[in-house]
Each structure stands twice: as C-alpha cells, then as structure tokens.
Amino acid sequence: MNIKILSGSLSIGGNFIRIEDDDKIIIFDQGIRFDLMSKYYSGFITPRGVKELRDIGVIPKPDWYEGANAIYISHMHLDHLGALSNIPHEMKVKLPNMAIYEYMEEKWGISPNWLSLIPRKYYVELEELQPLQTDENNIMAIPISHSAYPAYAFIYFGKNETMLYTGDFRIESFLDEETFNEFNRGCNLFTFIEENRDIGIDTLIIEGTNIGSDRIPITPTEAIKIIEKLAKDRKQLLATLHSFDIEYAYALMLIAEKMKMQIVIASSPLVKLLEKIPNLQKPQVVDEYLDDLTSFKRIPIESIEEKSLILVSYREIVDLIKDLNLTGILSKDCLAIISEPEPQIEEGSEYNVIANWFSIMGVESYRIRASGHYYQYQLKTILEKIKPKKSIKIIHTEKPRLFLDILRKMSQISIE
Numbered sequence: 001m002n003i004k005i006l007s008g009s010l011s012i013g014g015n016f017i018r019i020e021d022d023d024k025i026i027i028f029d030q031g032i033r034f035d036l037m038s039k040y041y042s043g044f045i046t047p048r049g050v051k052e053l054r055d056i057g058v059i060p061k062p063d064w065y066e067g068a069n070a071i072y073i074s075h076m077h078l079d080h081l082g083a084l085s086n087i088p089h090e091m092k093v094k095l096p097n098m099a100i101y102e103y104m105e106e107k108w109g110i111s112p113n114w115l116s117l118i119p120r121k122y123y124v125e126l127e128e129l130q131p132l133q134t135d136e137n138n139i140m141a142i143p144i145s146h147s148a149y150p151a152y153a154f155i156y157f158g159k160n161e162t163m164l165y166t167g168d169f170r171i172e173s174f175l176d177e178e179t180f181n182e183f184n185r186g187c188n189l190f191t192f193i194e195e196n197r198d199i200g201i202d203t204l205i206i207e208g209t210n211i212g213s214d215r216i217p218i219t220p221t222e223a224i225k226i227i228e229k230l231a232k233d234r235k236q237l238l239a240t241l242h243s244f245d246i247e248y249a250y251a252l253m254l255i256a257e258k259m260k261m262q263i264v265i266a267s268s269p270l271v272k273l274l275e276k277i278p279n280l281q282k283p284q285v286v287d288e289y290l291d292d293l294t295s296f297k298r299i300p301i302e303s304i305e306e307k308s309l310i311l312v313s314y315r316e317i318v319d320l321i322k323d324l325n326l327t328g329i330l331s332k333d334c335l336a337i338i339s340e341p342e343p344q345i346e347e348g349s350e351y352n353v354i355a356n357w358f359s360i361m362g363v364e365s366y367r368i369r370a371s372g373h374y375y376q377y378q379l380k381t382i383l384e385k386i387k388p389k390k391s392i393k394i395i396h397t398e399k400p401r402l403f404l405d406i407l408r409k410m411s412q413i414s415i416e
C-alpha cells in the first residue's frame with residue numbers, strides 16, 4: 001500500500017491523502033489550505049479562479065486525482081470538503097450528509113466570492129456515507145466527535161494491510177454515549193476498536209491540530225459547566241456557533257431546557273441540520289432568519305420571550321444583534337457566548353469583529369473554546385487504544401517536527 005499525503009502534513013487543514021493499493025486508488029479529503037488563502041487574499045484581493053488557486057497550492061492539483069476510484073470526505077469543514085468544482089473528471093464523492101450539502105450548495109452557488117467554487121460540476125457523482133458498513137472499496141466510515149456533525153474516521157481494509165485515517169476528532173463529546181450513538185446511527189471509533197479487537201490497525205494517519213498549543217485545554221464537559229455558571233439567573237442568552245456544530249447546539253439546548261428558557265434559532269443551516277436529529281425537543285425559529293420550509297414553529301423576532309436562548313451562526317450574528325436592538329428585544333441582561341471551536345484557520349471566521357459588535361451594543365460577551373480536536377495530553381491514551389502496529393503518519397498540524405518527536409518518544413514503530 002502506497003500512502004501519499006499530498007497536502008496537509010505541514011499545515012492545519014487542506015488534507016489530501018491518496019492511497020494506491022493494488023488496482024485501487026482512493027482519496028481521503030481534498031480540503032482548502034486556508035493558511036495559504038489568507039496569505040494571498042484579503043478583502044478586495046480575491047482569487048481569479050480555480051487555476052490560480054491550484055497554482056498557489058490553495059486547492060489540489062489536477063493530477064492528484066488521476067485514476068481515483070472515489071473521494072471520501074471526513075466532514076464538511078471546508079479544509080476537508082474543499083472546492084468540488086476543482087475535481088477534473090468523472091468521480092464518485094462520498095459525503096457525510098447529503099441534505100446539508102445540498103442546502104449549502106445552493107448558498108455557495110450564488111455566493112459573489114470564491115465560495116461559488118465549492119459546488120460540484122455535473123460529472124461528479126455524490127453519495128452519502130453509511131456509518132459502520134464496509135463499502136465496495138473496502139472502506140468503513142466510523143463516527144467520531146468533532147465540531148462539525150456528522151464527522152467520520154475511515155478504516156481502509158487494504159490488500160495486505162489495514163489503515164486508519166482519523167480525520168479531525170476529539171475524544172470527549174458534548175453528547176453522552178447513548179445520545180451520540182443515536183445521532184450518529186452507531187458507536188464511536190474507540191468503542192468500535194475495542195469491540196473489534198481482531199481488526200488490527202497497521203498504519204495510522206492521525207491529526208495533530210492541538211499539538212504544541214499552549215491554550216488551556218477545555219473539554220466539552222468543562223465548557224458546559226462554565227456556561228451553566230455564566231448563564232445562571234440570566235434572562236437572555238445569545239450563543240454563536242458554527243452551523244455544523246450540532247453537538248454544541250444540543251448541549252446548549254439542554255441547558256436552556258433546564259433553565260426553562262425559550263429556545264430560538266436564527267440560522268437556516270442550523271435549522272436544516274437540527275431537523276435531521278431524532279427525538280429533539282423542538283426549538284422555535286425566527287421567521288426573518290429562515291429562507292426555507294421547516295417543521296419547527298416559526299415566530300417573528302418580536303415574539304422572542306424575555307427568557308430565551310438564541311442560537312445563531314457567526315455569519316448572521318451581527319445582523320441579529322442589530323435587529324434585536326432595533327425591535328427592542330435585546331435584553332439589558334443579555335449575555336453572549338462566542339464559541340471558538342476551531343483554530344480560526346479552519347473556516348476563516350472573524351471572532352474579533354463579532355466581539356467588537358457586542359461591545360458597541362453594550363452586550364456582555366465571552367469567548368469560549370472547547371476544541372473540536374483532542375489535546376496533546378490525550379495523545380498517549382489515543383495510541384494505547386488504537387495500537388497501530390506498523391507505522392504512524394501525521395497530518396493537520398502546524399508543528400510537524402514537534403509532533404514527530406513526541407510520537408517517537410511514545411512508540412517504537414515507524415513514524416513519518
């Protein structure tokens with residue numbers, strides 16, 4: 001088995017893994033390199049098109065795709081999904097969730113900027129990944145917790161060896177095990193490995209976003225404790241989150257339920273994703289922020305109750321606080337929580353700008369970062385669980401040398 005990490009081994013994001021095994025060629029992820037994107041473009045300096053982005057290395061080169069049987073996307077963050085219009089010829093692409101892709105595809109398609117490059121061309125065939133089933137290419141998608149739902153790790157059962165690619169992941173979820181399994185239609189990677197010890201992993205490709213990060217590690221459980229403390233006796237709670245961060249949205253909704261707050265959503269993509277969740281306590285939706293049909297109850301912004309939790313995406317938060325302010329709904333007691341689940345680089349959100357708007361509106365706000373990625377101190381536990389036998393390869397890291405050093409100290413097998 002020939003494993004080529006063509007992009008993403010020296011950067012956070014932009015993963016592109018090409019596996020050549022006998023007569024099979026498989027690609028895992030084909031993401032955008034936001035580190036390079038932000039180096040060459042900003043504000044009015046915008047990309048001229050696919051060719052320029054390829055030349056600079058922001059998106060994959062056409063020959064990387066040559067002869068591939070299929071592309072597997074681990075989750076929908078753009079540093080993994082990438083620009084589907086870049087795929088140069090007929091290809092099957094397997095996605096974590098078709099409904100959310102199709103919804104986003106429409107938005108991206110009419111975007112005035114580079115986001116319009118994300119939708120596929122007509123010759124790309126899309127298919128939804130099915131958890132815990134081995135497919136025609138001998139690949140199994142296994143649910144994993146990350147700040148984008150749904151997220152998968154992939155096991156490839158090759159001709160002579162078995163490979164595991166983790167994608168982006170953390171080892172603690174915002175959901176308890178039962179809820180996680182229900183949301184993901186199956187158990188997580190670590191439970192799967194434990195229950196299927198006969199499946200030995202030969203080669204492990206593991207992400208290392210938080211390797212070398214000196215940020216204090218906050219796990220989902222700790223984040224919830226902090227938010228509960230801040231939200232106690234508060235009337236209005238405003239939380240911004242990435243629309244794919246369903247685990248976090250669900251955890252916030254549980255807090256609101258406990259505190260008997262009205263739950264209101266002001267974000268179309270978030271509504272689209274929450275609708276897919278079974279047995280959900282149904283939230284209400286702010287009419288002006290929904291451009292689609294929904295089974296949730298719609299209310300005008302004026303009907304938001306005094307005691308409420310409002311969930312909104314980063315893209316829509318600034319408009320929302322302006323609207324809340326104009327309609328007199330913005331409470332003097334409003335507390336805003338900006339979640340910063342990823343290194344900024346993964347999706348290029350501008351947390352500072354958002355914080356400045358809260359400040360000018362007189363809204364008390366805090367930033368919290370419960371990472372979508374495991375922390376360095378958890379690496380040892382992870383290796384003990386996965387037990388790779390032959391080699392470990394690294395990806396999704398800004399500190400490759402440090403990452404390799406740490407791994408060499410922990411393991412006797414080949415590290416590259």
Ligand SMILES: [Zn+2]
Nearest residue numbers: 013079168346
């Ligand atoms: Zn990523």
Ligand SMILES: [Zn+2]
Nearest residue numbers: 077148168346
């Ligand atoms: Zn991610």
